[in-house]
Amino acid sequence: MWNYLSLLLLMGPLQASSEKLSSLFHCPQICTCDNSKRSVLCQNQNLTKVPTSIPEMTRKLDLQGNVLKMIPPRVFQPFPYLTHLDLQNCQLKTLQKGSFRGLLYLSHLNLASNNISVLHRGALDGLLLLRHLVLEHNQLKEIQPGTFRGLPYLNLLNLAHNSLDSVPDVAFQGLLSAWWLRLSHNALDRLAPESLAGLPGLRRLSLDHNELRALPWEALAHLRGLAHLDLGHNPLGRLGREEGLALPELRYLALDGASLQTVDADAFSRCPQLYTVDLRDNQLRTLPSLRGLGRLHKLNLSGNPLRCDCAARPLRDWAVRNWVMMDGRCKEPALLRGEALESLREEDLLCRRPGGGREQQEPAGAPEEDAAAKPCPPACTCSSFSNHSSCENRGLWLIPSGFPNSTRLLDLNWNSFTSVPRGSFPGLGRLVSLHLQHGRISQLAPGALGGLGQLAYLYLSDNRLSELGAAAVRGAPRLRFLYLDRNRFTHVPRDVLWALPMLVGLHLEYNALQHLALRDLAAGPSLRWLHVTANNVSRVSPGPLPNLEGLYMGGNQLPAVPTGALEGLPALRELELSGNPLGGLPERAFVPVAKSLQHLYLNNTGLQQISPGAFAGLEPGLRSLYLEKNQLQTLPAMDGFSQLEVINLRENPLRCDCQLFPLHRWLAGQNLPGEATCKSPPSAQGQKVKDAAAIFEICEEGKDPQNPSTSQREANKTLVQRSQLQSSGRP
Numbered sequence: 036m037w038n039y040l041s042l043l044l045l046m047g048p049l050q051a052s053s054e055k056l057s058s059l060f061h062c063p064q065i066c067t068c069d070n071s072k073r074s075v076l077c078q079n080q081n082l083t084k085v086p087t088s089i090p091e092m093t094r095k096l097d098l099q100g101n102v103l104k105m106i107p108p109r110v111f112q113p114f115p116y117l118t119h120l121d122l123q124n125c126q127l128k129t130l131q132k133g134s135f136r137g138l139l140y141l142s143h144l145n146l147a148s149n150n151i152s153v154l155h156r157g158a159l160d161g162l163l164l165l166r167h168l169v170l171e172h173n174q175l176k177e178i179q180p181g182t183f184r185g186l187p188y189l190n191l192l193n194l195a196h197n198s199l200d201s202v203p204d205v206a207f208q209g210l211l212s213a214w215w216l217r218l219s220h221n222a223l224d225r226l227a228p229e230s231l232a233g234l235p236g237l238r239r240l241s242l243d244h245n246e247l248r249a250l251p252w253e254a255l256a257h258l259r260g261l262a263h264l265d266l267g268h269n270p271l272g273r274l275g276r277e278e279g280l281a282l283p284e285l286r287y288l289a290l291d292g293a294s295l296q297t298v299d300a301d302a303f304s305r306c307p308q309l310y311t312v313d314l315r316d317n318q319l320r321t322l323p324s325l326r327g328l329g330r331l332h333k334l335n336l337s338g339n340p341l342r343c344d345c346a347a348r349p350l351r352d353w354a355v356r357n358w359v360m361m362d363g364r365c366k367e368p369a370l371l372r373g374e375a376l377e378s379l380r381e382e383d384l385l386c387r388r389p390g391g392g393r394e395q396q397e398p399a400g401a402p403e404e405d406a407a408a409k410p411c412p413p414a415c416t417c418s419s420f421s422n423h424s425s426c427e428n429r430g431l432w433l434i435p436s437g438f439p440n441s442t443r444l445l446d447l448n449w450n451s452f453t454s455v456p457r458g459s460f461p462g463l464g465r466l467v468s469l470h471l472q473h474g475r476i477s478q479l480a481p482g483a484l485g486g487l488g489q490l491a492y493l494y495l496s497d498n499r500l501s502e503l504g505a506a507a508v509r510g511a512p513r514l515r516f517l518y519l520d521r522n523r524f525t526h527v528p529r530d531v532l533w534a535l536p537m538l539v540g541l542h543l544e545y546n547a548l549q550h551l552a553l554r555d556l557a558a559g560p561s562l563r564w565l566h567v568t569a570n571n572v573s574r575v576s577p578g579p580l581p582n583l584e585g586l587y588m589g590g591n592q593l594p595a596v597p598t599g600a601l602e603g604l605p606a607l608r609e610l611e612l613s614g615n616p617l618g619g620l621p622e623r624a625f626v627p628v629a630k631s632l633q634h635l636y637l638n639n640t641g642l643q644q645i646s647p648g649a650f651a652g653l654e655p656g657l658r659s660l661y662l663e664k665n666q667l668q669t670l671p672a673m674d675g676f677s678q679l680e681v682i683n684l685r686e687n688p689l690r691c692d693c694q695l696f697p698l699h700r701w702l703a704g705q706n707l708p709g710e711a712t713c714k715s716p717p718s719a720q721g722q723k724v725k726d727a728a729a730i731f732e733i734c735e736e737g738k739d740p741q742n743p744s745t746s747q748r749e750a751n752k753t754l755v756q757r758s759q760l761q762s763s764g765r766p
Contacts, residue, residue: 063088072688072714073116077101085110095119099145102126112137119686123147123169132157141165143686148172148590152198156181164188171195171217172569172590178202184209195219195241196569202254204229215239219265222473222497224427224448226251231258239263243289246270246448246472248423252280260284267291267313268516270468270492272423272444274302281305291315291335292516292540294468294492296422296443300326314339316515316539318467318491320367321346324353336363336376338515338539343371343379345386351376412437422465426450434459444468451475455507457482468492472518475499481506490514496542497521505534513537520544520566529555532562540564544587547571551588553600554578567591568611575600582606589613589636596620601627611636613661618642620649629653638683639664647671662687663710672697684711684724691719691727693734699724700731 062068063086066077075093077086079100089096093114103125111117111134118140127149135141141162151173159165165186175197183189189210199221206227207213213234223245231237231254240261242251247269255261261282271293280288285306295317303309304327312331314322316338325331334354341347343365354361354377365371371383411417412435415426424442426435428449438445440462448470457480460466466487476498484490490511501523508514514535519528524546532538538559548570556562557578565583569590575597583604593615601607607628617640625632629652642665650657654675662670663685670684674697689695691713702711702725713719719730 061088061090069688071717087113089114092116097121098125099123100125105129106131106134108133109136111135115139117141119143121145123149125149127151129153130155130158133160134158136161139163143167145169146173147193150174153177153179154182155179158182160185162186167191167193169193171197173197175199178206180205181208183207187211190214191217193217194221197221199223200225200246202226202230205232206230208233210234211236213237215241217241218245220244222246224248226254228253229257230254234258235260237261241265242269243267244269246470248272248425248444248446250274250280256281258282263287265289267293270294270444270446270470270494272468273297273299275299284308286310287313289313290317292492293317294444295319296467298322298325300324303328311335315362322350324349329357331357331359333360334362336361339363340366341376342367343374343376343384344368345384347376348381348384351379351384352381410437411439417442436461438463440465442466444470446470447474449473454478454480455483456480458485459483460485460487462486464488466490468494470494471498472496473498477501479503479507482510483507485510487511488513492516492518494518495522499523501525503528503531505530507531509534511535516540516542518542520546522546524548526550527552527555529558532556532558535559537561540566542566543570544568545570549573551575551600552578553580553603556580577602579603585609587611588615591615593617596624598624598627601625604628605631607631609634609636612640613638614640616641620645622646622648623651624649626652630656632656633658635659636661637665638662641665642667644669645671650676668715669694670698673701679705679707682707682711687711688714689724690715691722691724691730692716693731695724696731696734699727703728 062075063077065080066075068075072095073093074095075089076097078097082098082101082103084103085098091114094116096114096117099121104127106127108131115137117138120141123145127146128151130151132155138161142164144162144165147169151170152175154175154177156179159182163185166188168189171193175194176199180203186209190212192210192213195217199218200223202223204227207216210233214236216234216237219241223242224247234257237258238260240258243265248271250271262284264282264285267289268291273296280303286308288309291313295314296319298319300323303312303325307327307329309328309331311333313335315335319336319339320342322336341363361377363376365374365376371379411424412426414429415424415435417424417439419439422441422443424438425446427446431450432452434447434452434455442463443465445463445466451474453475455476464486467489469490469492472494476495477500481504484507487510491513493511493514496518499522500519503519508531512535515537517538520542524543525548527543539561541562544566548567549572551567551572553576555578556565557580561582562580563582564585566587568587572588572591573593577600580603584606586604586607589611593612595617596612604627608631610628610632613636619642632653633656635657638661642662645667649671654677656678657676658678659681660679661683663683665687667687668690689711711724713722713724713727713730719727722730
């Protein structure tokens with residue numbers, strides 16, 4: 036095993052050679068180079084192969100936006116000192132064995148937004164020191180065992196937004212240092228029992244937005260040190276102790292939007308360190324008092340149709356007794372609708388017979404079986420225990436009928452339906468979750484969802500829909516989540532909002548939207564989350580959406596922050612603009628949502644400068660700010676941001692001079708996760724901004740209250756002189 040001393044010995048030749056051969060750094064004509072940083076940018080040049088004229092001493096090579104399509108073996112061998120390689124959006128279809136051989140020092144490899152469908156064993160050979168590997172937004176369907184065996188120092192593996200439907204045994208073997216594994220937004224419906232074996236250091240696992248119908252507890256059992264687990268937006272249906280979790284170090288568990296109808300009292304009893312459990316936006320009418328959670332601090336039940344009667348009393352009493360903060364408001368009875376469960380008194384939580392009489396306890400649990408339940412259709416499976424029915428991947432051309440009346444989740448994934456006719460689901464009035472992903476559906480006929488009065492989740496992802504009318508969904512007035520991602524929509528299907536007054540989440544990722552008119556969504560009074568990631572949106576126009584909390588517009592073509600369109604969004608808490616070509620942030624860019632915004636994502640937006648007042652108004656409430664992978668050399672003062680919990684400035688060419696001194700002083704007084712590292716001057720390169728007190732010492736020494744601008748210029752001049760002296764070896 037390589038140890039720390041080995042790494043120092045490896046890095047020594049790199050530093051020595053870099054100084055010795057600095058004069059040999061010649062820039063290819065079609066690229067932009069920075070000699071001091073050894074960086075070469077050849078973005079969006081329609082290159083079909085890697086230029087051979089790139090200097091040997093290059094450390095950072097950015098080839099994103101070209102048409103490479105494939106990476107031949109050892110094509111990067113002439114550039115052995117690369118530490119960062121960006122190949123996103125290069126139309127890559129395959130990685131050949133040995134493509135990255137010779138890149139011993141590479142620490143960051145970005146392969147996002149390509150067309151890679153298979154990760155072959157040997158494709159990543161030679162990347163011994165790799166720390167970050169990004170493969171999101173590809174078309175991955177297969178990971179061959181052994182693919183990651185030669186990456187002992189990898190910390191982050193990002194496989195989000197792909198097409199994985201399963202993970203084989205020992206798929207991640209060799210990732211001894213992996214800290215975070217992202218598998219969000221795939222099509223996973225199962226994990227092999229040994230699929231997560233060999234990840235001894237994993238602390239965070241993201242499995243949200245997949246198709247898991249049961250907890251992969253056998254696979255998760257290998258992750259004894261896991262602290263953060265996200266399983267939200269999977270069609271789980273129920274949680275019982277028999278399929279529960281046994282994770283002794285787990286602190287945070289997200290199960291939001293997971294179609295949950297029942298949760299057993301012992302479901303989390305083998306996770307004694309749990310601090311937060313997120314059960315938002317499920318279909319829980321009641322919940323038992325949870326056992327084995329002595330450290331639980333917060334239980335989020337908001338967005339559930341809670342029934343506040345005698346059956347809810349044990350949960351309420353347990354929360355009060357154990358000092359557990361509990362978010363959740365009553366749906367029933369009508370007298371208590373909108374009331375916070377934890378604030379109710381014992382005498383409020385009563386059950387009485389229709390004609391009066393003594394109180395009776397109504398136990399929590401699954402709904403009773405319908406006495407007239409129909410048999411299961413041929414080629415399908417139906418479970419009376421979980422009330423789930425499935426005809427997944429059966430090659431069906433017509434939607435079958437004859438499911439049990441008690442069915443709560445119906446899985447019709449991976450079939451060949453081209454349309455959903457009128458009245459396709461007779462007798463399924465109790466259906467809560469309907470799965471029609473990965474098919475050929477181009478039309479939902481009027482009345483297609485007739486009789487589905489309890490339907491809350493409708494999955495139509497990865498089909499051929501370009502239109503959806505109100506008449507098609509009118510039979511499901513309680514629908515809360517609608518998934519239309521990976522279809523062919525060119526505009527928001529606004530008519531459906533009129534028929535879905537309870538819709539809270541609309542997913543339109545990976546479509547063909549070019550103009551987002553928020554007024555088209557104004558008919559949805561309950562809409563809280565709008566996802567339009569990875570479209571071609573270049574223009575956003577305003578509209579009144581008073582309850583919208585999350586707007587996700589990453590990976591589009593917005594040339595600037597749509598400040599005017601943010602008018603009418605008074606409740607917006609989370610705004611994602613990552614991956615848009617913003618370039619800069621003007622003054623008062625976020626003022627319309629300044630009072631409510633808590634999380635702001637601006638990573639990989641090409642930002643070169645931020646105006647001093649760009650974040651005006653955000654200071655009191657902003658909790659996280661993501662600015663990584665930009666071109667920022669400096670940042671405005673952040674002194675007023677009293678609630679900030681995360682600020683990420685990783686992979687920015689920050690210049691540690693007196694202009695950045697206010698950020699240094701502020702960071703030095705905070706205890707925030709995130710990374711901000713000096714890139715220049717040479718004497719400061721690699722130092723953390725918050726720890727570089729010696730670098731900024733001259734800035735404090737040079738204070739001149741009578742003429743601060745002159746003082747700063749003189750201090751910067753002194754810093755440059757010091758840097759030049761240190762580079763030349765003079766004291």
